[in-house]
Amino acid sequence: MKRVVITGIGALTPIGNNVKDFWHSLANGVSGAAPITRFDTAKFKTKFACELKNFNPLDHIEKSEARRYDLFTQYALIAVAEAVKNAAINFETLNRNRIGVIWGSGNGGIGTFEEQVKEYVKGDGTPRFNPFFIPKMIVDIASGVISIKYGLRGVNFATVSACATSNTALIDAFNYIRWNKADMIVTGGSEAPINESSVGGFNSSKALSTRNDSPATASRPFDVTRDGFVMGEGAGAIILESYEHAIKRNAPILAEIVGGGMAADAYHLTGTHPDGEGAYLGMLAALEEAEINPSDIDYINTHATSTLLGDSSELRAIERVFGPHPNLNISATKSMTGHLLGAAGAVEAIACIMAVQQNIVPPTINSTDIDPGYKDAFNLTLGKAQPRTVNFAMSNTFGFGGHTATTIIRKFA
Structure with missing residues (x-):
């Protein structure tokens, strides 16, 4: 079996829009929870979430490109770009037939689905849907878009295992490299669930905290007063490659994955x-x-x-x-x-x-x-x-x- 090392990481989170800021906030105990700004929560049981802060996707992606993608795919592209830079990768010098993408999302383009159904219901019954509706919505589109952007022709698929999704993607990527079916894999996961259908749906299942008077302290794991989770959004990207491949290209090695x-x-x-x-x-x-x-x-x-x-x-x-x-x-x-x-x-x-x-x-x-x-x-x-x-x-x-x-x-x- 091949050894598998980690050579790049990228993060887009409610407490930092890159790895440096994410880690600084994490190490200093910063909460990302605050009142929801995406929609009117007046009739919702939960009125807060962990949204991205000071973030505009158009700072990273051209408007013409962004309109083709749901937020979860935009988040994926932004996190991957940081990871690729972090890993000092020049794809032009590598065998891209041996580089894959395994990316996960639990819900895919649920925001796009909600938006399009609303537009249809408002209309006269004539099916006028955005031509990008389906490719924006499907869960596997992020892995496809990443491969297209970088010209990666190796193994390519999406994983879905609910909240275990991107760990499943990481394990699959680890295994494909160990089995010598790839030299490098871009892996991770992205989610953009802060919308009416997601918050309303999780409220109905009584899974979300309703501590609206103190959002920043609502997520309290292991505490006897805990009352549910706080929804978050964003992406994490990880570059995995075989030890030999990383050494050959003089890559910065951050850590090693050894078990899944x-x-x-x-x-x-x-x-x-x-x-x-x-x-x-x-x-x-x-x-x-x-x-x-x-x-x-x-x-x-x-x-x-x-x-x-x-x-x-x-x-x-x-x-x-x-x-x-x-x-x-x-x-x-x-x-x-x-x-x-x-x-x-x-x-x-x-x-x-x-x-x-x-x-x-x-x-x-x-x-x-x-x-x-x-x-x-x-x-x-x-x-x-x-x-x-x-x-x-x-x-x-x-x-x-x-x-x-x-x-x-x-x-x-």
Whole structure:
């Protein structure tokens, strides 16, 4: 099997529109939650989210090009451009038949779908749809657009596993390179879900926090007063390549991916297994593939969305794998970014890469009254970032339908 290294990263998040700003906010415990500006929330139960700040896609993409893409594809292009620059890639000098794109999104162009259906309903029944309606909406279009922009003719597809989506993409990319089916893959995920249908739909399923009086403190993973997740948007892009390929082109190597595990709860449409069965199996599979012991993990970036059942089941699964482990650093960065749905895994993988590089564990903010059963079981990195040598970082993501995906990042040496 080939070794797989990480040579570039790009981030577009509610707490920073590039990797540098994202990491600075993450390490300093900055919340990205605020009242929604995209639409009138007067009749909605939840009136806040983690939107991108000071962001205009036209600063990055020509207007004529942007009109062909839904926001989720625009976000993907912007994050990928940063990752390509970060990785010092000149595609003209590389074999682009051996470079692929595996990109994920949980909802694809849901904003475009909502907009077009509204326009149709307003009309006289004549089907007047935008000619870009379908290509703007379909989930796989981002991977296609990325490949077209850079002329990448290798393996190309989209992954969809709800909120585990971009971790699934990362694992697939890791495997294709390990199997020598590609030299390099652009991977990650993007999501643009802050619209009426998404917020209304998640409100109906009682998944979102309704702490409208204090948006910045609404996402409080592991806290007994948690009442749901805070929706976020954005993208994370990661360049993976074989070790040999990276060395040959003198690439900057940021870290190494060494394990990935996927499983299923096989339990409920939207709820997680009480004992975190899928999470447990996924973490074990990732550890086995990485050929390390649970004691080797220094930091876990948890899925921890701030839902009552989800957080508890994940901690139960972690306890099953690691046992009570007060020295194991755990944190929930969704307390700052909100939940980026299909893009969450990529953004949180970048948080792990930075933790491995900087030897800093980002905090869990807003959480003070921890579930009694887990208050002393782990170091939940409450309130402030903590310095620590991070040789191995684990990232967990779980999605509706019981999908689970876990990746392990190692300090490069």
